[in-house]
Amino acid sequence: MPVTAPGEASDWFSYEAVGRGITRIWEPHVHPYFRSNIFRVRGHDVDLVIDAGMGLVPLGPVLNLPSTKPVLAVATHIHVDHVGGLSEFETRAGHRHEAALFAAMADEHTLAHLFRAQPEAVARSPTRAWSPQSVQVRPAPLARILDEGDSIETGDRSLRVLHLPGHSPGSIGLLDERSGDFFAGDAIYRGRLIDDLPGSDVQAYRKTMQRLLQIEFNRAYCGHGEPIDQNELRSIARAYLDSSS
Numbered sequence: 749m750p751v752t753a754p755g756e757a758s759d760w761f762s763y764e765a766v767g768r769g770i771t772r773i774w775e776p777h778v779h780p781y782f783r784s785n786i787f788r789v790r791g792h793d794v795d796l797v798i799d800a801g802m803g804l805v806p807l808g809p810v811l812n813l814p815s816t817k818p819v820l821a822v823a824t825h826i827h828v829d830h831v832g833g834l835s836e837f838e839t840r841a842g843h844r845h846e847a848a849l850f851a852a853m854a855d856e857h858t859l860a861h862l863f864r865a866q867p868e869a870v871a872r873s874p875t876r877a878w879s880p881q882s883v884q885v886r887p888a889p890l891a892r893i894l895d896e897g898d899s900i901e902t903g904d905r906s907l908r909v910l911h912l913p914g915h916s917p918g919s920i921g922l923l924d925e926r927s928g929d930f931f932a933g934d935a936i937y938r939g940r941l942i943d944d945l946p947g948s949d950v951q952a953y954r955k956t957m958q959r960l961l962q963i964e965f966n967r968a969y970c971g972h973g974e975p976i977d978q979n980e981l982r983s984i985a986r987a988y989l990d991s992s993s
């Protein structure tokens with residue numbers, strides 16, 4: 749993806765084209781715990797931005813979004829590493845179980861205080877005179893409230909909303925059944941799955957893992973780290989089921 753913004757933003761984000769009009773974007777200088785993925789999905793009629801990173805540097809200018817096409821920003825859940833930049837986008841969507849909370853973006857839901865307390869929260873400052881203490885997620889009320897089974901249409905893709913609670917109450921995934929692209933949020937990713945945050949629910953997470961074992965897809969684009977295939981996703985889900993109770 750061409751980087752269009754001059755100055756600080758241009759080297760804050762890293763990019764990788766991952767196929768079928770999808771770009772993975774991440775913030776390499778952010779502490780690994782908070783280094784999440786942003787996905788830009790090019791659609792025929794609508795472009796999607798799935799999650800919005802930490803919001804430490806404006807994201808919009810580097811996404812190279814066309815001005816003539818609508819953009820829908822979808823939050824997979826309300827944690828700070830996924831919604832920090834959400835307020836930049838005019839049209840936003842998220843799951844019903846967290847929908848009301850996006851209007852306030854209180855620390856108790858975004859967990860922004862955990863980032864402020866994180867030693868070495870960033871490897872280098874995103875802007876001059878920046879400090880982690882300044883991090884506060886801006887309110888981003890939702891225009892569209894998503895439920896299990898809803899479809900997000902881009903003109904050439906249809907993404908089905910899957911409610912995948914456990915990591916957080918309103919965690920969702922988006923599944924394109926035709927292409928097999930699966931955007932998993934923090935429901936699953938490579939590495940230790942976090943189920944002990946305020947709002948986490950181990951029993952709900954176990955049900956989500958059982959559900960994930962049944963889903964057919966080609967490639968999962970996770971909230972953190974590299975994309976994974978179905979075999980790897982299933983082994984992560986089985987390992988979670990074996991080790992939790």
Ligand SMILES: [Zn+2]
Pocket residue numbers: 825827915916934
């Ligand atoms: Zn999360």
Ligand SMILES: [Zn+2]
Pocket residue numbers: 784827829830934971972
């Ligand atoms: Zn996350």
